[in-house]
Amino acid sequence: MVKEPKETIGWTMPELASKVAHDLEDGWFVNLGIGLPTLVADSIPEGKEIILHSENGLLGLGPKPEPGEEDWDLVNAGKEPITLLPGGVYFSQSESFAMIRGGHIDAAVLGAFQVSQRGDLASWKLPNTLLGRVGGAMDLTAGAKRVFLFMQHTSKQGPKIVEECTYPLTTPGCVDRIYTNLAVIEVTDDGLVVRELAPGVTFDYVQERTAAPLTLQADNPSEKVGV
Amino acid sequence: MVKEPKETIGWTMPELASKVAHDLEDGWFVNLGIGLPTLVADSIPEGKEIILHSENGLLGLGPKPEPGEEDWDLVNAGKEPITLLPGGVYFSQSESFAMIRGGHIDAAVLGAFQVSQRGDLASWKLPNTLLGRVGGAMDLTAGAKRVFLFMQHTSKQGPKIVEECTYPLTTPGCVDRIYTNLAVIEVTDDGLVVRELAPGVTFDYVQERTAAPLTLQADNPSEKVGV
Amino acid sequence: MIQKKFESAAQAVADMQDGATLLVGGFGGSGLPSHLVAALVEQGAKDLTIVSNNIGAVSDGVAALISNDQVRKISCSFPVGPHADDLIARLEKGTIELEIVPQGTLAERIRAGGAGIAAFYTPTGAHTELGEGKEEREFNGRLHLMEHAIVADYAFIKAHRADRWGNLVYRKTQRNFNPVMATAARITIAEVDEVVEVGEIDPETVVTPSIYVHRLVELSPQKEGKVLVNG
Amino acid sequence: MIQKKFESAAQAVADMQDGATLLVGGFGGSGLPSHLVAALVEQGAKDLTIVSNNIGAVSDGVAALISNDQVRKISCSFPVGPHADDLIARLEKGTIELEIVPQGTLAERIRAGGAGIAAFYTPTGAHTELGEGKEEREFNGRLHLMEHAIVADYAFIKAHRADRWGNLVYRKTQRNFNPVMATAARITIAEVDEVVEVGEIDPETVVTPSIYVHRLVELSPQKEGKVLVNG
Numbered sequence: 001m002v003k004e005p006k007e008t009i010g011w012t013m014p015e016l017a018s019k020v021a022h023d024l025e026d027g028w029f030v031n032l033g034i035g036l037p038t039l040v041a042d043s044i045p046e047g048k049e050i051i052l053h054s055e056n057g058l059l060g061l062g063p064k065p066e067p068g069e070e071d072w073d074l075v076n077a078g079k080e081p082i083t084l085l086p087g088g089v090y091f092s093q094s095e096s097f098a099m100i101r102g103g104h105i106d107a108a109v110l111g112a113f114q115v116s117q118r119g120d121l122a123s124w125k126l127p128n129t130l131l132g133r134v135g136g137a138m139d140l141t142a143g144a145k146r147v148f149l150f151m152q153h154t155s156k157q158g159p160k161i162v163e164e165c166t167y168p169l170t171t172p173g174c175v176d177r178i179y180t181n182l183a184v185i186e187v188t189d190d191g192l193v194v195r196e197l198a199p200g201v202t203f204d205y206v207q208e209r210t211a212a213p214l215t216l217q218a219d220n221p222s223e224k225v226g227v
Numbered sequence: 228m229v230k231e232p233k234e235t236i237g238w239t240m241p242e243l244a245s246k247v248a249h250d251l252e253d254g255w256f257v258n259l260g261i262g263l264p265t266l267v268a269d270s271i272p273e274g275k276e277i278i279l280h281s282e283n284g285l286l287g288l289g290p291k292p293e294p295g296e297e298d299w300d301l302v303n304a305g306k307e308p309i310t311l312l313p314g315g316v317y318f319s320q321s322e323s324f325a326m327i328r329g330g331h332i333d334a335a336v337l338g339a340f341q342v343s344q345r346g347d348l349a350s351w352k353l354p355n356t357l358l359g360r361v362g363g364a365m366d367l368t369a370g371a372k373r374v375f376l377f378m379q380h381t382s383k384q385g386p387k388i389v390e391e392c393t394y395p396l397t398t399p400g401c402v403d404r405i406y407t408n409l410a411v412i413e414v415t416d417d418g419l420v421v422r423e424l425a426p427g428v429t430f431d432y433v434q435e436r437t438a439a440p441l442t443l444q445a446d447n448p449s450e451k452v453g454v
Numbered sequence: 455m456i457q458k459k460f461e462s463a464a465q466a467v468a469d470m471q472d473g474a475t476l477l478v479g480g481f482g483g484s485g486l487p488s489h490l491v492a493a494l495v496e497q498g499a500k501d502l503t504i505v506s507n508n509i510g511a512v513s514d515g516v517a518a519l520i521s522n523d524q525v526r527k528i529s530c531s532f533p534v535g536p537h538a539d540d541l542i543a544r545l546e547k548g549t550i551e552l553e554i555v556p557q558g559t560l561a562e563r564i565r566a567g568g569a570g571i572a573a574f575y576t577p578t579g580a581h582t583e584l585g586e587g588k589e590e591r592e593f594n595g596r597l598h599l600m601e602h603a604i605v606a607d608y609a610f611i612k613a614h615r616a617d618r619w620g621n622l623v624y625r626k627t628q629r630n631f632n633p634v635m636a637t638a639a640r641i642t643i644a645e646v647d648e649v650v651e652v653g654e655i656d657p658e659t660v661v662t663p664s665i666y667v668h669r670l671v672e673l674s675p676q677k678e679g680k681v682l683v684n685g
Numbered sequence: 686m687i688q689k690k691f692e693s694a695a696q697a698v699a700d701m702q703d704g705a706t707l708l709v710g711g712f713g714g715s716g717l718p719s720h721l722v723a724a725l726v727e728q729g730a731k732d733l734t735i736v737s738n739n740i741g742a743v744s745d746g747v748a749a750l751i752s753n754d755q756v757r758k759i760s761c762s763f764p765v766g767p768h769a770d771d772l773i774a775r776l777e778k779g780t781i782e783l784e785i786v787p788q789g790t791l792a793e794r795i796r797a798g799g800a801g802i803a804a805f806y807t808p809t810g811a812h813t814e815l816g817e818g819k820e821e822r823e824f825n826g827r828l829h830l831m832e833h834a835i836v837a838d839y840a841f842i843k844a845h846r847a848d849r850w851g852n853l854v855y856r857k858t859q860r861n862f863n864p865v866m867a868t869a870a871r872i873t874i875a876e877v878d879e880v881v882e883v884g885e886i887d888p889e890t891v892v893t894p895s896i897y898v899h900r901l902v903e904l905s906p907q908k909e910g911k912v913l914v915n916g
Contacts, residue, residue: 313884
């Protein structure tokens with residue numbers, strides 16, 4: 001296991017956001033987590049209608065307002081000012097989580113502290129801390145039809161993709177796919193499968209930075225994918 | 228026990244409706260059951276604001292529309308066309324019953340097949356019938372802060388106020404007060420207490436038509452009340 | 455591009471299978487998706503499990519499906535009315551099953567289904583015939599019944615106006631069971647008077663957000679000059 | 686005649702007792718009833734049990750009550766942010782109790798309180814630290830937790846406009862926890878920008894019906910030309 005040096009390797013976060021946006025299907029209702037995942041909002045291809053959900057009570061999240069145009073009664077789950085697209089609607093937190101818990105959200109794109117080879121997610125609390133910030137993370141990961149992670153492949157502490165989570169769990173077995181700067185990895189019944197490697201990144205390079213066994217997707221052209 | 232002859236004795240139903248309306252307090256939210264209780268709507272004194280609830284999804288029920296002015300998208304729980312007062316609002320059945328079950332309705336005024344001396348109510352199903360019409364009756368009687376019955380004192384079958392209900396129960400111990408053409412009766416921990424007698428009606432006359440022991444309210448001037 | 459509009463009620467219900475579970479909105483004739491019900495009578499799917507508040511209030515409601523022998527089980531709060539005779543006949547023959555559910559419990563079970571709540575405890579119906587056989591539990595000294603969520607394959611609902619995404623607004627007490635039923639089905643089909651472009655409905659006034667609506671059928675009774683009297 | 690309007694936030698909170706349970710709406714600064722919170726800091730009731738989603742996001746929120754040592758217990762989903770230091774200090778001293786609740790479970794527990802549902806089963810939080818000690822039960826092969834309703838003595842909520850009866854409409858995402866909290870308190874106090882006469886709000890657009898609102902305080906920030914930046 002190798003710690004990630006402070007260098008630019010693989011996809012940039014905006015590139016990764018485009019990749020996620022490409023995989024979201026026309027007409028899906030998608031929740032984007034606080035932080036990095038919000039980048040996906042700016043990357044949705046022209047002509048594709050993805051309806052973004054914000055758990056504080058809206059569907060149809062639009063781009064950030066122009067400076068000076070902020071309305072502090074129109075914020076996203078990160079409490080940042082946003083806009084509403086035509087067709088967007090407002091509702092209460094209880095309605096919002098009825099949507100989430102009820103399985104109406106097609107995909108949630110979230111950050112993570114750790115994810116295990118079985119798709120267990122740890123994202124709300126660091127070990128040995130007094131406070132956790134669970135927010136809507138447990139509801140989203142228990143309720144959304146698909147959970148995609150959007151994250152740096154490693155942290156300062158080392159690999160984030162692990163055999164067993166050592167941090168407090170958010171929801172076990174909830175993660176379907178992991179998008180990192182190095183690779184796109186599916187969580188399958190047979191373990192973690194690398195579906196795509198970032199340009200200039202080898203399978204071995206990814207495996208070295210991953211604390212769980214990976215396999216390369218069978219129909220993947222080769223390790224040279226993306227090189 | 229004496230069967231009620233087909234005669235006019237005691238209060239008329241509109242008079243009884245006025246009596247109920249008089250006892251409802253300014254600002255109360257009140258649900259009126261299908262049938263007789265709807266008469267109360269027309270009897271609310273000028274200047275008193277009683278907000279009527281209809282379980283199919285409105286607050287602020289107004290009078291019947293003028294002939295020709297009916298809107299079949301604006302009906303009460305009896306599926307009759309009604310109107311909405313200024314300040315009235317619409318909502319869904321689930322919101323409507325959240326109000327009811329959550330204890331937000333100050334009083335429900337309902338009909339009855341039978342009521343026992345302990346306030347058990349039977350109102351949704353006749354014995355030995357295939358179909359019952361429960362509607363919102365169980366929810367209203369389990370949820371409203373107060374349950375008032377509005378009914379004829381007896382039926383063709385005889386007394387409706389009984390020691391024990393023999394018909395299927397709606398909710399046990401839910402009834403607070405019984406308004407009939409003969410008397411106003413409180414359900415108390417010490418049994419049924421006659422609070423008021425209709426004009427020309429004696430306590431004995433009421434007791435004869437009631438299959439449970441009654442007492443006259445202690446501070447009641449005398450049996451001659453209302454004579 | 456999102457397009458949920460079907461050309462006709464017949465097309466919107468064409469894929470319904472025998473044995474499906476179906477929620478039907480409406481309270482009597484108000485908010486009843488009668489064109490969808492009529493299309494299903496025509497389509498002919500059998501052995502349906504139906505959840506609807508009333509069944510005998512109007513002839514163009516669930517009563518029509520019962521009379522056409524398409525229904526295996528019906529859950530409702532008010533199984534009486536002028537058109538309930540065919541139900542009674544089938545109950546006596548034993549070809550249909552009836553579950554009577556208190557109206558608020560019916561609404562809440564559907565709400566739970568839509569909101570991902572598996573079951574809940576309510577005081578409604580405790581100590582009654584309708585509570586028999588149900589799991590009981592005391593909370594705060596009061597007996598409650600455990601009630602299970604209802605989820606369905608399809609919901610037929612009626613609304614006033616939809617936009618292209620499927621956001622819905624209703625007219626007056628037309629709402630009744632429609633907004634809650636919209637949430638609890640795999641495929642919710644809304645019969646509406648009018649479909650408009652996104653942005654034409656004020657976002658503060660939408661009652662059913664588009665996430666709950668999968669198919670739209672536009673039927674414009676007003677435009678056709680028809681007077682709607684469903685009483 | 687119904688009149689729910691109080692002259693000031695101070696008067697609206699004057700009868701609050703030590704030991705009360707209080708729901709506070711808002712999501713960060715959006716929809717936060719900050720004048721009511723400020724009035725309660727001034728009023729001084731102690732040993733409060735508070736339910737609010739955020740506590741450290743803004744200094745004029747629940748953080749102010751914590752810093753003023755009025756809070757015995759706090760239930761929330763997000764106990765972090767720039768103003769959470771005073772909470773941490775009190776947790777370390779053991780003078781305050783913290784219950785972290787998943788946001789959807791928090792909203793649903795409040796909704797259950799308002800709707801007369803004693804408890805419910807949710808999959809959220811099963812197999813996690815936050816589910817420890819809770820009753821578990823399997824439905825459809827999936828583990829669920831039993832969660833209890835939350836009811837309160839008071840709710841502080843923020844809305845945009847009220848009518849004299851107490852019907853409320855909100856502005857945009859100002860709704861958040863406000864509509865659900867309005868339903869779950871014995872006394873709900875709404876801080877609004879404007880109180881209008883009945884009939885001035887379209888009945889199709891009311892979000893919180895008057896039945897849930899007991900006191901109104903009119904505070905007109907827009908009229909005073911104040912720019913609202915609660916971020």
